[in-house]
Amino acid sequence: MNPKRRTRLTVVLFLLAGAGVSVTLVLLALNENINMFYPPEAVVGGEAPVGTQIRAGGMVLEGSVDRDSESLDVSFVLTDYVGAEFPVRYSGILPDLFREGQGIIVQGELNGEGVFRASQVLAKHDENYMPPELAEMSAGHQKKPNPLNYDR
Amino acid sequence: MSFASFGDFLAMGGHGLYVWLAYGSAAIVVAANVLSVRSARRRFFRQARALERQKAAQAARSVDSNQMPGEETK
Amino acid sequence: MTVTETLKRWWHQLGSPRWFYEISGPWQTGFAVLALLLLAIGTVWGLAIAPMDYQQGNSFRIIYVHVPTAIVSQTVYMLMGAAGLVLLVWRMKLADMVLAAAVPFGMSMTALALFTGAVWGKPTWGAWWVWDARTTSMLVLLFLYFGLYALRQAIPRNEAAGRACAVLALVGTVNIPIIKYSVDWWLTLHQPATFKLTEAPSMPPEMWLPLLLNVLGIYCFFAANLIGRLKLTILERESGTRWVRELIAGRSP
Numbered sequence: 001m002n003p004k005r006r007t008r009l010t011v012v013l014f015l016l017a018g019a020g021v022s023v024t025l026v027l028l029a030l031n032e033n034i035n036m037f038y039p040p041e042a043v044v045g046g047e048a049p050v051g052t053q054i055r056a057g058g059m060v061l062e063g064s065v066d067r068d069s070e071s072l073d074v075s076f077v078l079t080d081y082v083g084a085e086f087p088v089r090y091s092g093i094l095p096d097l098f099r100e101g102q103g104i105i106v107q108g109e110l111n112g113e114g115v116f117r118a119s120q121v122l123a124k125h126d127e128n129y130m131p132p133e134l135a136e137m138s139a140g141h142q143k144k145p146n147p148l149n150y151d152r
Numbered sequence: 153m154s155f156a157s158f159g160d161f162l163a164m165g166g167h168g169l170y171v172w173l174a175y176g177s178a179a180i181v182v183a184a185n186v187l188s189v190r191s192a193r194r195r196f197f198r199q200a201r202a203l204e205r206q207k208a209a210q211a212a213r214s215v216d217s218n219q220m221p222g223e224e225t226k
Numbered sequence: 227m228t229v230t231e232t233l234k235r236w237w238h239q240l241g242s243p244r245w246f247y248e249i250s251g252p253w254q255t256g257f258a259v260l261a262l263l264l265l266a267i268g269t270v271w272g273l274a275i276a277p278m279d280y281q282q283g284n285s286f287r288i289i290y291v292h293v294p295t296a297i298v299s300q301t302v303y304m305l306m307g308a309a310g311l312v313l314l315v316w317r318m319k320l321a322d323m324v325l326a327a328a329v330p331f332g333m334s335m336t337a338l339a340l341f342t343g344a345v346w347g348k349p350t351w352g353a354w355w356v357w358d359a360r361t362t363s364m365l366v367l368l369f370l371y372f373g374l375y376a377l378r379q380a381i382p383r384n385e386a387a388g389r390a391c392a393v394l395a396l397v398g399t400v401n402i403p404i405i406k407y408s409v410d411w412w413l414t415l416h417q418p419a420t421f422k423l424t425e426a427p428s429m430p431p432e433m434w435l436p437l438l439l440n441v442l443g444i445y446c447f448f449a450a451n452l453i454g455r456l457k458l459t460i461l462e463r464e465s466g467t468r469w470v471r472e473l474i475a476g477r478s479p
Contacts, residue, residue, distance in 0.1 A: 005315050008315045012311060012396065016397065020400050023401075023404070034411075036357070036359065036415055095352030097352075122352045123352055124415055125281065127418045127420045129286060129420065129429045129433055130280050130429070132278065132280040134430060135281075154278060164283075164285070165284040166283075166284075171273075171284060174288040174292065175273065178295070185330070185447075189451065189458065190454075193457075201474060204471070204474060
């Protein structure tokens with residue numbers, strides 16, 4: 001490689017490295033804010049602000065879903081299965097994928113008593129896909145779905 | 153085959169609108185990518201040929217007008 | 227002839243637009259035929275034959291257009307970054323042409339990935355759009371494509387436009403690992419990758435085989451489309467040269 005090209009290559013690689021480093025620093029500085037929602041431990045631990053619009057997420061605790069028979073009111077508990085959980089109240093139509101054990105993200109306000117009043121409920125799907133027959137067969141020994149990535 | 157009838161296939165278990173919107177938009181984008189290259193290529197050759205003809209006509213005219221005064225001076 | 231000499235000769239020939247124009251015709255046809263076959267089989271398989279998902283039902287079939295377009299839009303951007311590097315360091319004409327010719331395809335595929343994502347998000351998540359790290363970084367990719375397109379239009383001189391685009395393309399590649407790892411680095415609504423290099427896919431073969439066909443098909447389609455656009459760009463930029471004028475004259479009107 002001739003010296004002119006070598007110089008140009010060095011300059012270009014420095015440019016790329018500079019861009020990479022600055023973007024990394026910005027992302028590290030913003031790290032918490034890039035998360036789309038507060039996990040249950042942050043809601044319970046007081047890291048999530050009270051009285052403002054936020055998003056929180058967790059898994060719908062089995063047996064916690066309580067639907068009002070006369071209205072669209074519903075209440076359920078979101079958990080991370082490792083000790084932190086919080087109650088949610090919502091009035092409206094739930095997404096098709098809403099069910100017990102499903103990852104859910106709620107948007108709304110946390111009140112002083114630790115109850116989350118949701119104005120929107122979103123279903124979080126995990127990366128596992130399978131045909132219905134296969135799902136029935138493996139239901140017993142299925143690994144715990146983990147759409148919140150708590151293994152990190 | 154995953155569907156019992158053609159009607160079932162179109163309905164997509166109630167999700168027909170979403171599934172067909174996705175596949176329809178993909179078909180449009182694929183077709184647009186094919187057609188835009190083809191039409192741009194045709195346009196290029198049409199314009200290039202028109203330019204060549206124009207140049208040829210101009211050259212012929214300038215040959216004529218150069219010869220005429222030449223003949224008059226004889 | 228040694229291997230390095232052969233490689234060197236190829237490298238120099240790659241710099242010749244005329245050489246590329248003359249050898250690429252059969253490649254374009256080959257890729258187009260392959261693309262048609264793969265996409266036709268993959269799409270019919272995915273739409274009608276593959277089983278539905280146990281949770282999502284048939285809206286799961288959107289995966290067969292969403293994933294291929296999302297993958298190819300990022301690959302095209304990486305290719306443009308590489309072309310930008312080659313242009314900045316080696317000043318190769320063909321690299322500049324790749325940089326210009328790949329933009330429309332990549333831009334349309336990014337838009338399609340975002341649109342099919344929205345259409346899939348509505349029945350699955352319950353919202354057309356959310357601002358999480360994955361969707362936002364994909365939107366940034368679309369804006370990078372817009373930027374490359376606008377920059378080319380805004381600078382009239384080919385050489386200056388090429389270099390400006392090369393810098394933008396190269397710097398923009400920083401966004402690609404952010405898109406890929408956004409679902410692992412931050413809490414997002416979008417699920418993590420189903421396919422990982424180190425693990426078996428979280429999906430049975432009757433579901434991922436049609437997806438594989440469509441991914442390969444869209445790559446072949448990109449190759450054919452890129453060659454088509456490159457040939458056109460070569461004609462436009464070399465329109466004053468003798469070989470292009472002979473080519474124009476030789477085509478019966």
